[in-house]
Amino acid sequence: MTREDFIVATALILFASFVLGWFSCWLVGRLTRPGRAEFARHNQLTADLHAAENARDQAITEGKEREAALHERLAFATSELTQSRAALAEASVEIEELRDYIDRNLGKPV
Known part of the structure:
Protein backbone atom coordinates (compact mmCIF):
# COMPACT_ATOMS: atom_id res chain seq x y z
CA MET A 1 0.00 0.00 0.00
CA THR A 2 1.42 3.29 -1.03
CA ARG A 3 1.26 6.49 0.83
CA GLU A 4 -1.49 7.89 -1.42
CA ASP A 5 -3.59 4.75 -1.01
CA PHE A 6 -3.24 5.07 2.77
CA ILE A 7 -4.33 8.73 2.68
CA VAL A 8 -7.35 7.93 0.48
CA ALA A 9 -8.37 4.97 2.65
CA THR A 10 -8.05 7.08 5.82
CA ALA A 11 -10.08 9.89 4.23
CA LEU A 12 -12.79 7.43 3.18
CA ILE A 13 -12.93 5.89 6.65
CA LEU A 14 -13.17 9.31 8.30
CA PHE A 15 -15.86 10.43 5.84
CA ALA A 16 -17.82 7.21 6.34
CA SER A 17 -17.65 7.61 10.14
CA PHE A 18 -18.81 11.25 9.80
CA VAL A 19 -21.76 10.22 7.61
CA LEU A 20 -22.63 7.35 9.97
CA GLY A 21 -22.51 9.70 12.99
CA TRP A 22 -24.63 12.33 11.25
CA PHE A 23 -27.16 9.70 10.19
CA SER A 24 -27.40 8.23 13.69
CA CYS A 25 -27.85 11.71 15.18
CA TRP A 26 -30.60 12.48 12.65
CA LEU A 27 -32.31 9.14 13.34
CA VAL A 28 -32.24 9.60 17.11
CA GLY A 29 -33.60 13.13 16.68
CA ARG A 30 -36.44 11.88 14.51
CA LEU A 31 -37.34 9.10 16.93
CA THR A 32 -37.24 11.20 20.06
CA ARG A 33 -38.70 14.45 18.68
CA PRO A 34 -41.94 15.40 20.41
CA GLY A 35 -45.01 15.31 18.23
Missing part, protein backbone atom coordinates in the same frame (compact mmCIF):
# COMPACT_ATOMS: atom_id res chain seq x y z
CA ARG A 36 -47.81 17.81 17.88
CA ALA A 37 -49.84 16.04 20.56
CA GLU A 38 -47.03 16.52 23.07
CA PHE A 39 -46.75 20.21 22.17
CA ALA A 40 -50.49 20.60 22.76
CA ARG A 41 -50.09 18.78 26.08
CA HIS A 42 -47.20 21.07 27.04
CA ASN A 43 -49.30 24.11 26.16
CA GLN A 44 -52.14 22.78 28.31
CA LEU A 45 -49.75 22.10 31.20
CA THR A 46 -48.38 25.62 30.86
CA ALA A 47 -51.87 27.11 30.95
CA ASP A 48 -52.74 24.97 33.99
CA LEU A 49 -49.55 26.08 35.72
CA HIS A 50 -50.35 29.75 35.12
CA ALA A 51 -53.89 29.23 36.43
CA ALA A 52 -52.53 27.48 39.53
CA GLU A 53 -50.05 30.30 40.15
CA ASN A 54 -52.82 32.89 39.84
CA ALA A 55 -55.02 30.91 42.23
CA ARG A 56 -52.12 30.63 44.69
CA ASP A 57 -51.45 34.38 44.50
CA GLN A 58 -55.15 35.09 45.03
CA ALA A 59 -55.26 32.72 48.00
CA ILE A 60 -52.21 34.40 49.53
CA THR A 61 -53.83 37.82 49.07
CA GLU A 62 -57.09 36.63 50.63
CA GLY A 63 -55.16 35.06 53.51
CA LYS A 64 -53.36 38.34 54.17
CA GLU A 65 -56.65 40.24 54.05
CA ARG A 66 -58.23 37.80 56.50
CA GLU A 67 -55.21 38.04 58.77
CA ALA A 68 -55.43 41.86 58.72
CA ALA A 69 -59.16 41.68 59.52
CA LEU A 70 -58.49 39.28 62.39
CA HIS A 71 -55.74 41.54 63.76
CA GLU A 72 -58.17 44.45 63.59
CA ARG A 73 -60.84 42.45 65.43
CA LEU A 74 -58.26 41.36 68.00
CA ALA A 75 -57.17 44.96 68.57
CA PHE A 76 -60.82 46.01 68.96
CA ALA A 77 -61.50 43.16 71.40
CA THR A 78 -58.35 44.01 73.34
CA SER A 79 -59.39 47.63 73.62
CA GLU A 80 -62.89 46.59 74.75
CA LEU A 81 -61.32 44.25 77.30
CA THR A 82 -59.11 47.06 78.61
CA GLN A 83 -62.11 49.37 78.89
CA SER A 84 -64.14 46.67 80.64
CA ARG A 85 -61.33 46.04 83.12
CA ALA A 86 -61.09 49.76 83.83
CA ALA A 87 -64.86 49.98 84.31
CA LEU A 88 -64.77 46.92 86.56
CA ALA A 89 -61.97 48.45 88.64
CA GLU A 90 -63.97 51.69 88.95
CA ALA A 91 -67.07 49.72 89.94
CA SER A 92 -65.04 47.79 92.51
CA VAL A 93 -63.73 51.04 94.01
CA GLU A 94 -67.27 52.44 94.06
CA ILE A 95 -68.58 49.29 95.76
CA GLU A 96 -65.90 49.57 98.44
CA GLU A 97 -66.78 53.21 98.97
CA LEU A 98 -70.47 52.31 99.30
CA ARG A 99 -69.65 49.53 101.79
CA ASP A 100 -67.59 51.95 103.84
CA TYR A 101 -70.43 54.47 103.71
CA ILE A 102 -72.95 51.84 104.74
CA ASP A 103 -70.74 50.64 107.54
CA ARG A 104 -70.18 54.18 108.77
CA ASN A 105 -73.73 55.47 108.52
CA LEU A 106 -75.90 52.43 108.93
CA GLY A 107 -73.63 50.30 111.00
CA LYS A 108 -74.19 52.51 114.05
CA PRO A 109 -76.98 51.55 116.38
CA VAL A 110 -79.84 53.94 116.16
Whole structure:
Protein backbone atom coordinates (compact mmCIF):
# COMPACT_ATOMS: atom_id res chain seq x y z
CA MET A 1 0.00 0.00 0.00
CA THR A 2 1.42 3.29 -1.03
CA ARG A 3 1.26 6.49 0.83
CA GLU A 4 -1.49 7.89 -1.42
CA ASP A 5 -3.59 4.75 -1.01
CA PHE A 6 -3.24 5.07 2.77
CA ILE A 7 -4.33 8.73 2.68
CA VAL A 8 -7.35 7.93 0.48
CA ALA A 9 -8.37 4.97 2.65
CA THR A 10 -8.05 7.08 5.82
CA ALA A 11 -10.08 9.89 4.23
CA LEU A 12 -12.79 7.43 3.18
CA ILE A 13 -12.93 5.89 6.65
CA LEU A 14 -13.17 9.31 8.30
CA PHE A 15 -15.86 10.43 5.84
CA ALA A 16 -17.82 7.21 6.34
CA SER A 17 -17.65 7.61 10.14
CA PHE A 18 -18.81 11.25 9.80
CA VAL A 19 -21.76 10.22 7.61
CA LEU A 20 -22.63 7.35 9.97
CA GLY A 21 -22.51 9.70 12.99
CA TRP A 22 -24.63 12.33 11.25
CA PHE A 23 -27.16 9.70 10.19
CA SER A 24 -27.40 8.23 13.69
CA CYS A 25 -27.85 11.71 15.18
CA TRP A 26 -30.60 12.48 12.65
CA LEU A 27 -32.31 9.14 13.34
CA VAL A 28 -32.24 9.60 17.11
CA GLY A 29 -33.60 13.13 16.68
CA ARG A 30 -36.44 11.88 14.51
CA LEU A 31 -37.34 9.10 16.93
CA THR A 32 -37.24 11.20 20.06
CA ARG A 33 -38.70 14.45 18.68
CA PRO A 34 -41.94 15.40 20.41
CA GLY A 35 -45.01 15.31 18.23
CA ARG A 36 -47.81 17.81 17.88
CA ALA A 37 -49.84 16.04 20.56
CA GLU A 38 -47.03 16.52 23.07
CA PHE A 39 -46.75 20.21 22.17
CA ALA A 40 -50.49 20.60 22.76
CA ARG A 41 -50.09 18.78 26.08
CA HIS A 42 -47.20 21.07 27.04
CA ASN A 43 -49.30 24.11 26.16
CA GLN A 44 -52.14 22.78 28.31
CA LEU A 45 -49.75 22.10 31.20
CA THR A 46 -48.38 25.62 30.86
CA ALA A 47 -51.87 27.11 30.95
CA ASP A 48 -52.74 24.97 33.99
CA LEU A 49 -49.55 26.08 35.72
CA HIS A 50 -50.35 29.75 35.12
CA ALA A 51 -53.89 29.23 36.43
CA ALA A 52 -52.53 27.48 39.53
CA GLU A 53 -50.05 30.30 40.15
CA ASN A 54 -52.82 32.89 39.84
CA ALA A 55 -55.02 30.91 42.23
CA ARG A 56 -52.12 30.63 44.69
CA ASP A 57 -51.45 34.38 44.50
CA GLN A 58 -55.15 35.09 45.03
CA ALA A 59 -55.26 32.72 48.00
CA ILE A 60 -52.21 34.40 49.53
CA THR A 61 -53.83 37.82 49.07
CA GLU A 62 -57.09 36.63 50.63
CA GLY A 63 -55.16 35.06 53.51
CA LYS A 64 -53.36 38.34 54.17
CA GLU A 65 -56.65 40.24 54.05
CA ARG A 66 -58.23 37.80 56.50
CA GLU A 67 -55.21 38.04 58.77
CA ALA A 68 -55.43 41.86 58.72
CA ALA A 69 -59.16 41.68 59.52
CA LEU A 70 -58.49 39.28 62.39
CA HIS A 71 -55.74 41.54 63.76
CA GLU A 72 -58.17 44.45 63.59
CA ARG A 73 -60.84 42.45 65.43
CA LEU A 74 -58.26 41.36 68.00
CA ALA A 75 -57.17 44.96 68.57
CA PHE A 76 -60.82 46.01 68.96
CA ALA A 77 -61.50 43.16 71.40
CA THR A 78 -58.35 44.01 73.34
CA SER A 79 -59.39 47.63 73.62
CA GLU A 80 -62.89 46.59 74.75
CA LEU A 81 -61.32 44.25 77.30
CA THR A 82 -59.11 47.06 78.61
CA GLN A 83 -62.11 49.37 78.89
CA SER A 84 -64.14 46.67 80.64
CA ARG A 85 -61.33 46.04 83.12
CA ALA A 86 -61.09 49.76 83.83
CA ALA A 87 -64.86 49.98 84.31
CA LEU A 88 -64.77 46.92 86.56
CA ALA A 89 -61.97 48.45 88.64
CA GLU A 90 -63.97 51.69 88.95
CA ALA A 91 -67.07 49.72 89.94
CA SER A 92 -65.04 47.79 92.51
CA VAL A 93 -63.73 51.04 94.01
CA GLU A 94 -67.27 52.44 94.06
CA ILE A 95 -68.58 49.29 95.76
CA GLU A 96 -65.90 49.57 98.44
CA GLU A 97 -66.78 53.21 98.97
CA LEU A 98 -70.47 52.31 99.30
CA ARG A 99 -69.65 49.53 101.79
CA ASP A 100 -67.59 51.95 103.84
CA TYR A 101 -70.43 54.47 103.71
CA ILE A 102 -72.95 51.84 104.74
CA ASP A 103 -70.74 50.64 107.54
CA ARG A 104 -70.18 54.18 108.77
CA ASN A 105 -73.73 55.47 108.52
CA LEU A 106 -75.90 52.43 108.93
CA GLY A 107 -73.63 50.30 111.00
CA LYS A 108 -74.19 52.51 114.05
CA PRO A 109 -76.98 51.55 116.38
CA VAL A 110 -79.84 53.94 116.16
